Amino acid sequence: MTGALLEVIALDTRDAVAAEQGGADRLEVVADMASDGLTPAAETVAAIAKECALPQMVMLRPGPGFTVTDEEVKGLRATARALADAGAAGFVFGFLDNDGAVDLAATEAMIHAVAPLPWTFHRAVDRAADVQAAWRAVRLLPNLATVLTAGAPTGVADGLGVLRARAGAGDAGLIMAGGGLRPEHVPALVDYGVRAFHVGTAVRGSWTDPVDPELVRRWRALVDGR
Numbered sequence: 014m015t016g017a018l019l020e021v022i023a024l025d026t027r028d029a030v031a032a033e034q035g036g037a038d039r040l041e042v043v044a045d046m047a048s049d050g051l052t053p054a055a056e057t058v059a060a061i062a063k064e065c066a067l068p069q070m071v072m073l074r075p076g077p078g079f080t081v082t083d084e085e086v087k088g089l090r091a092t093a094r095a096l097a098d099a100g101a102a103g104f105v106f107g108f109l110d111n112d113g114a115v116d117l118a119a120t121e122a123m124i125h126a127v128a129p130l131p132w133t134f135h136r137a138v139d140r141a142a143d144v145q146a147a148w149r150a151v152r153l154l155p156n157l158a159t160v161l162t163a164g165a166p167t168g169v170a171d172g173l174g175v176l177r178a179r180a181g182a183g184d185a186g187l188i189m190a191g192g193g194l195r196p197e198h199v200p201a202l203v204d205y206g207v208r209a210f211h212v213g214t215a216v217r218g219s220w221t222d223p224v225d226p227e228l229v230r231r232w233r234a235l236v237d238g239r
Contacts (some may be wrong), residue, residue: 017236018159018209020070020189021216021229022050025057028224029065032216035229040065041105041133041161041211043072046220050074050135052092055099062100070133070158071096073106073123079137081108086119090126097130103158107134107151113142115150124155131158136192139166144175152184159189159209168193173201180205199235210236 021032023040032040042058043050050072058071073093075085093104104127108116115137124132134151139162141147151160164172164179169192179188190202191211199210214220216228 016208017238018189019229019233019236020191020209020211021224022046022211022213023061023069023224024053024220026060026064028217029061029067029069031224031226032229033065033067035216035224035226036233037067037229039068039070039102041072042069042101043105046213048077050105051076052089052096055092055095058096058099058101068102069100070103070105070131071101072135073104073127074135079107079109079140080111081116081119086122089123093123093126097127101130103127103131103133105133105135105161107137109137109141109147113140115141115147117150120151120154128156131156133157133159133161133189135161136163136166138162139164139172139192148179148182148184152187157187160184160187161189161191161211163190163192163194169195169198169202173198176202176207177205180207196232196235203236203238 019037020039021037023029044053045051073089106123108119110116138147163169164175185206188207189209189211
């Protein structure tokens, strides 16, 4: 396997430096993993940028859940500008409406706000009422870098069939597998054509522990097929 992307969740500068030492390709920078990842402070992004050369994909999510109000979108647009000025290389966002469909109005508003920077549609896609329809809505949006997905709300172990189907439908290049990703899942994902992998607790004991560079090195070797 060649050309694999390894993304590591970072909560602070210490995590970012450890991820870089371990051989990660980029960071997903978030706050409050008790809420599955919310928007971090611009000060956090700026501090990481001073100490770590890895690109930062920064979360834009105002609270738990995947729906947003017009006022929240307005706030996120302003926040995105501050985060970009602080050193964000791209962003992570994606919203559902109250019926569980992709909220294209909110998502497209954020795409315009962060342009020309790339963005990742996060795991809201796994919670959509119609996952296939959600993928159809997302896959052709401009500047989309990756779709962070486990294939199922409960994690990769339950979502491998969906990931195989999405890869078979031509979306392997967009899939970034994450959400309960474990080493034993990687060979099957590689067989499907997936080349991007996202890890959080897999490179730390728990969210209260820092990233362990040795665990990152093991994942680096694993996704590179070494």
